[in-house]
Amino acid sequence: MRWFALALLLTACASSGPTASAPAEAANDVSTGGEVRIIHPQAGANLYAEVMHVSGTALAVSNERFVLRLVGPDSAVISSHIVEAQQDGRWQVELLHGYSGEPIEVVIEALPVGAANQQLYDVVTVMMAGIQHRPASPKGGIHYPVPEEPVGGEAIVVNGAFSALPDSVFWLALIAADGRLLDERQVKLHNPYHVDLMPWSAELATSGYAGPAEVRAFVRAADGTAWRALDSVAIVIAQEAG
Numbered sequence: 001m002r003w004f005a006l007a008l009l010l011t012a013c014a015s016s017g018p019t020a021s022a023p024a025e026a027a028n029d030v031s032t033g034g035e036v037r038i039i040h041p042q043a044g045a046n047l048y049a050e051v052m053h054v055s056g057t058a059l060a061v062s063n064e065r066f067v068l069r070l071v072g073p074d075s076a077v078i079s080s081h082i083v084e085a086q087q088d089g090r091w092q093v094e095l096l097h098g099y100s101g102e103p104i105e106v107v108i109e110a111l112p113v114g115a116a117n118q119q120l121y122d123v124v125t126v127m128m129a130g131i132q133h134r135p136a137s138p139k140g141g142i143h144y145p146v147p148e149e150p151v152g153g154e155a156i157v158v159n160g161a162f163s164a165l166p167d168s169v170f171w172l173a174l175i176a177a178d179g180r181l182l183d184e185r186q187v188k189l190h191n192p193y194h195v196d197l198m199p200w201s202a203e204l205a206t207s208g209y210a211g212p213a214e215v216r217a218f219v220r221a222a223d224g225t226a227w228r229a230l231d232s233v234a235i236v237i238a239q240e241a242g
Contacts, residue, residue, distance in 0.1 A: 034058065034059055034060035034061035034062060034066075034121075035058070035059045035060065035061070035121060036056065036057070036058045036059075036061060036066050036110040036121035036122050037056045037057045037058075037110075037121075037122050038054065038055075038056045038108055038110055038122045038123070038124045039055055039056040039057065040053065040054065040055045040056070040190045041053070041054065041108075041124065041126055041190070041196070041198065042124070042190075042198070042199050043124050043125055043126065043199070044125075044126070044127075044161070044199045045126045045127070045161075045196060045197065045198050045199055046103075046126070046127045046128075046129075046138065046161070046163075046196060046197035046198075047106075047126055047127065047128045047129070047196045048128075048129055048130070048131045048133070048134040048195050048196055048197075049131065049193035049195050049196055050096060050097075050100070050131065051094050051095065051096050051097070051193060052070070052094070052095045052097055052128075053092065053093075053094050053095075053192045053193070054068060054092065054093055054094075054095060054108060055090070055091065055092035055093075056090075056091060056092075056110070056122070057089050057090055057091070058083075058085035058089055058090075058091055059089055061085055061112075062112065062113070063113070064084055064085045065082055065083065065084050065085070065113050066082070066083055066085075066110055066111065066112055066113060066121065067080060067081070067082055067083070067109075067110070067111050067112070067113055068080070068081050068082075068083045068093060068095075068108070068109070068110055069081070069108075069109050069111070070095070070097055070099075070106050070107070070108055070109075070128075071106065071107045071108075071109055072099075072104050072105075072106050072107075072128075073104055073105065078097055078098070078099055078106065079095055079097045079098065081093055081095060082113060083110075097128070099128055099129075099130065100130035100131070100132070101129065101130055101133075102129060102130070102133055103127050103128070103129035103133055104127070104128060104129070105125060105126075105127060105128075106125070106126055106127070106128045107123055107124070107125050108123065108124045108125075108126065109122075109123050110122045110123070131195065134195060138163040138164075138197040139197075140160065140161045140162040140163050140197055140230075140231075141160050141161070141162070141217070141230065141231035142158060142159075142160040142215060142217055142231045142232070142233050143159055143160040143161065144157065144158065144159050144160070145157075145158065145215065145233060145235050146233070147233050147234055147235070148234060148235065148236060149235060149236070150235075150236045150237075150238045151235055151236070151237060151238065152206070152210070152237055152238035152239060153206065154205065154206060155203040155204060155205050155206060156174070156203065156204055156206060156215075156235075156237070157201065157202075157203055158172055158201070158202050158203070158204055158215055159199065159200060159201040159202070160199070160200060160217070160231070161197050161198060161199045161200065162189060162197070162198065162200065162217075162230065163191065163194075163195065163196060163197040163198065164191075164194055164195060165189060165191070165219060165230075166219060168188060168189040168190070168191045168194070168198075169186060169187070169188050169189070169219070170186075170187055170189075170217055170218065170219050170230060171184060171185065171186050171187070171217070171218055171219070171220060171226075172184065172185050172187055172202055172204060172215065172216070172217055173185075173204075173215070173216045173218070174204040174205070174206070174213060174214075174215055174216075175213060175214045175215075175216060176209050176211065176212075176213050177211055177212040177213060180209075182204070182205065182206060182207045182209050182213065183204040183205040183206070183207060184204075185202050185203075185204060187200050187202050206237050209237055210237050210238060210239045211236070211237060212234065212235075212236055212237075213234075213235050213236070213237050214232055214233065214234050214235070215232065215233045215235060216229065216231075216232045217229070217230040217231045217232070218230055
């Protein structure tokens, strides 16, 4: 596959054995020589592809280079890679990590090159497993708000996770009890390999409405009409939050 071929160009160096890792705490001060942020994947992602796409930003990093590594259980380094930031401060890599086992928790760490104190720039925790361990229907959907829980304010936060959506795009709608559309938003997932279960978050405006309502997630057909329901949650919108 094309993404697999691209991954071979950026194959991470596999660790020959367990290596002590730094504590899972982010730090950004003068001793680290700049700031690095991991934007993708987001914390809580479930990754099944043979390749991991990691991207973010880097500011004032020494020699515009830093180390990105994957640390599994018992502080074992699964792979390590030196990343060079672009002139605009962005960076991205595709890591052929070589892990194909059962689901494990993995910490993605960004740290200075040759840092004696192993101080971290940033960390993100994800779940990783071989593609053979991916459920036939990964458990995705709307995780918050939960059914019948009162929410309120000018906007409500909605979050969840989805996998294998057409073009990695779906829509969220907030519907009043009388069927009136209060708000609708398009949500774009960052899911370059399609098979991963990626978290998402969005806001829906309540438009001054209070009472029973429904949050719907769905995909659209090419003609723009609603095509397939993904999930829905019945909620109660209060006049004020909390």
